[in-house]
Amino acid sequence: MAKLEIINLGVSVETDQGTKQILRGVDLTINSGEIHAIMGPNGSGKSTLAYSIAGHPKYSITQGQILLDGEDVLEMSVDERAKAGLFLAMQYPVEIPGVSVSNFLRTAKTAIDGEAPALRTWIKDVKDAMESLRMDPAFSERNVNEGFSGGEKKRHEILQMELLKPKFAVLDETDSGLDVDALRVVSEGVNRIHQDNNMGVLLITHYTRILNYIKPDFVHVFVDGKIAEEGGPELAAKLEAEGYDKYQKAH
Amino acid sequence: MSQHGLSEHSHGSFVPLQIRSERPKSTSVSDFAAIDSRQDLWRYLDAGQLKGLDQDVLAEYEAQVSFSSIPGVETYWLESSNEIVGSVGTPEDRVAAAAYTNASKTLVVRVTGELSEPFRIQINGDSLAPSALHVFIEAKPHSKSTVVLNYQGQGVLGENVEISVSDEASLNLVTVQNWSADSVHVSAHFAKLGRNANLKHTVAAFGGSLLRVTPITTFAAPGSEVEMNGVYFANSNQHIEMRPFVDHASPNCKSRVTYKGALSGEKAHTVWIGDVLIRVAAEGTDTYELNRNLLLTDGARADSVPNLEIETGEIVGAGHASASGRFDDEQLFYLQARGIDELSARQLVVMGFLLELLQKTDLPDIVESLSEVLQAKLGQK
Ligand SMILES: Nc1ncnc2c1ncn2[C@@H]1O[C@H](COP(=O)(O)OP(=O)(O)OP(=O)(O)O)[C@@H](O)[C@H]1O
Numbered sequence: 185m186a187k188l189e190i191i192n193l194g195v196s197v198e199t200d201q202g203t204k205q206i207l208r209g210v211d212l213t214i215n216s217g218e219i220h221a222i223m224g225p226n227g228s229g230k231s232t233l234a235y236s237i238a239g240h241p242k243y244s245i246t247q248g249q250i251l252l253d254g255e256d257v258l259e260m261s262v263d264e265r266a267k268a269g270l271f272l273a274m275q276y277p278v279e280i281p282g283v284s285v286s287n288f289l290r291t292a293k294t295a296i297d298g299e300a301p302a303l304r305t306w307i308k309d310v311k312d313a314m315e316s317l318r319m320d321p322a323f324s325e326r327n328v329n330e331g332f333s334g335g336e337k338k339r340h341e342i343l344q345m346e347l348l349k350p351k352f353a354v355l356d357e358t359d360s361g362l363d364v365d366a367l368r369v370v371s372e373g374v375n376r377i378h379q380d381n382n383m384g385v386l387l388i389t390h391y392t393r394i395l396n397y398i399k400p401d402f403v404h405v406f407v408d409g410k411i412a413e414e415g416g417p418e419l420a421a422k423l424e425a426e427g428y429d430k431y432q433k434a435h
Numbered sequence: 436m437s438q439h440g441l442s443e444h445s446h447g448s449f450v451p452l453q454i455r456s457e458r459p460k461s462t463s464v465s466d467f468a469a470i471d472s473r474q475d476l477w478r479y480l481d482a483g484q485l486k487g488l489d490q491d492v493l494a495e496y497e498a499q500v501s502f503s504s505i506p507g508v509e510t511y512w513l514e515s516s517n518e519i520v521g522s523v524g525t526p527e528d529r530v531a532a533a534a535y536t537n538a539s540k541t542l543v544v545r546v547t548g549e550l551s552e553p554f555r556i557q558i559n560g561d562s563l564a565p566s567a568l569h570v571f572i573e574a575k576p577h578s579k580s581t582v583v584l585n586y587q588g589q590g591v592l593g594e595n596v597e598i599s600v601s602d603e604a605s606l607n608l609v610t611v612q613n614w615s616a617d618s619v620h621v622s623a624h625f626a627k628l629g630r631n632a633n634l635k636h637t638v639a640a641f642g643g644s645l646l647r648v649t650p651i652t653t654f655a656a657p658g659s660e661v662e663m664n665g666v667y668f669a670n671s672n673q674h675i676e677m678r679p680f681v682d683h684a685s686p687n688c689k690s691r692v693t694y695k696g697a698l699s700g701e702k703a704h705t706v707w708i709g710d711v712l713i714r715v716a717a718e719g720t721d722t723y724e725l726n727r728n729l730l731l732t733d734g735a736r737a738d739s740v741p742n743l744e745i746e747t748g749e750i751v752g753a754g755h756a757s758a759s760g761r762f763d764d765e766q767l768f769y770l771q772a773r774g775i776d777e778l779s780a781r782q783l784v785v786m787g788f789l790l791e792l793l794q795k796t797d798l799p800d801i802v803e804s805l806s807e808v809l810q811a812k813l814g815q816k
Pocket residue numbers: 197198199200204206224225226227228229230231232233242
């Protein structure tokens with residue numbers, strides 16, 4: 185049983201116009217095996233929260249804590265966080281020319297586990313994972329994300345999650361840009377890892393469609409840098425019908 | 436190719452330059468004006484960086500050269516007055532002319548058969564006195580060989596390397612420049628290919644304050660193929676300049692030119708000027724040249740200019756591409772977010788980018804030792 189706690193988190197970013205406060209006291213606790221969905225308007229700070237958990241250097245922490253099983257995550261470097269079991273499926277995965285997917289996956293796996301995976305089982309694991317995500321085996325010889333379509337990039341993120349087996353995964357709009365088949369395939373992947381490894385999930389999305397496949401235990405409404413309301417799956421349906429107006433007016 | 440400040444330039448048309456074939460040739464230093472950055476050939480350099488290689492008088496370099504002895508290769512020093520010297524190519528610039536005039540002896544490497552192992556020439560310098568060397572490599576008809584020129588130690592060396600690849604011969608030539616940080620090496624390569632000949636030409640440039648290689652391949656007869664590859668890595672204040680030229684003077688020949696470079700550190704500077712000339716006679720030509728550079732830090736600069744000049748339309752294909760991109764914070768973050776630490780992330784990117792070309796030499800020991808050199812260079816600024 186693992187626990188990821190975000191306590192009163194404040195985050196700012198440096199802009200040309202000066203420091204801009206984006207997160208304003210976020211409180212959120214995720215236990216192993218739980219699925220939390222975050223929904224909120226554009227620009228409300230969802231990706232900022234995701235990046236802050238992963239440790240992107242662009243964001244400065246102004247207040248609060250992030251704890252993983254009581255350990256101070258904010259003290260860890262980006263790679264240490266990944267090694268501790270945190271994973272971020274990015275909204276916009278970057279291209280890395282010159283590094284093949286297979287080399288990248290093996291290097292990441294070795295880094296996370298602290299030892300190189302046994303070659304034979306590893307090759308099979310990669311092949312099986314790619315197959316279940318309906319990825320052409322040719323992708324392993326291509327450079328990381330280079331020339332991948334939007335949907336292919338998202339599948340590649342989930343492929344990494346499947347192979348690296350994190351304790352907690354933050355999925356930042358993994359469903360955006362996926363066609364109906366890909367949405368199902370990717371959702372199945374998330375559910376599989378969630379079940380097999382008792383992974384905790386923080387799912388950032390704009391659409392209730394993905395929630396038909398990945399059933400959240402909790403739904404959080406994210407507005408203006410903090411959580412405005414929390415509830416069960418029924419809250420997602422309500423948001424879809426009513427939008428975010430009432431939260432923004434209240435502000 | 437991507438969003439990360441990478442400028443891409445890739446198409447099948449050409450950027451004409453002055454007629455490449457008309458560049459003046461001479462073995463006499465006085466036929467070339469004093470070096471000046473207003474001259475196109477030297478525009479990226481300061482004459483001072485040559486550390487004296489543009490002088491009239493240079494020292495001999497014979498004593499610093501050693502080589503193995505294996506069946507199928509004849510090696511000896513020859514008076515440079517011999518008629519074979521200059522028969523493959525003659526200097527097109529002042530430094531090459533100075534080296535030509537001052538190397539009174541020429542190292543001849545003649546491959547007569549199919550070699551069972553690579554033939555290795557070791558150049559191990561120990562002084563910064565400006566010096567001259569002339570090497571003449573001849574691959575006899577039907578021979579098959581790998582020849583390695585390995586430069587290390589300390590040196591300020593001006594050099595001409597003539598490479599004759601006879602009919603049906605196949606030569607895999609690899610030069611490794613891994614000099615001390617204060618060294619200078621300016622080398623002109625002249626390769627001439629006979630009928631159905633095959634040359635794989637690889638330049639690996641890593642150590643030295645100034646490394647400049649101008650390899651020219653001339654197709655003198657039909658049906659031949661050249662692969663010209665180059666790998667370079669410039670750290671702070673290093674200047675590495677590569678100017679490959681393929682002269683398609685005969686029909687039905689194929690050339691592939693691929694150079695890749697990485698730069699890391701303040702004032703790391705690389706220059707790549709890739710020229711291809713397809714003459715009227717060269718029907719059925721198939722050519723492609725590519726240069727890619729990876730900037731690992733701010734303050735580094737990569738110049739890259741492909742030139743393709745086509746005098747006949749009857750060709751199979753002609754293209755070029757050039758791209759210089761940076762390894763940026765977003766890429767670093769992505770790799771780190773997958774558990775890979777910063778140094779390993781840089782190594783992963785640079786090794787993946789550069790080693791692929793070195794592996795084509797089929798020389799695992801060189802790939803291995805250069806991997807170590809690369810690791811060390813990555814740790815430097
Ligand atoms: N480097 C930056 N410079 C200026 N503003 C920034 C920067 N980074 C983030 N912001 C701003 O912070 C706010 C939150 O951005 P964030 O990407 O977290 O939103 P989001 O909730 O993920 O939105 P979306 O639903 O569109 O993905 C936005 O207004 C954004 O413009």
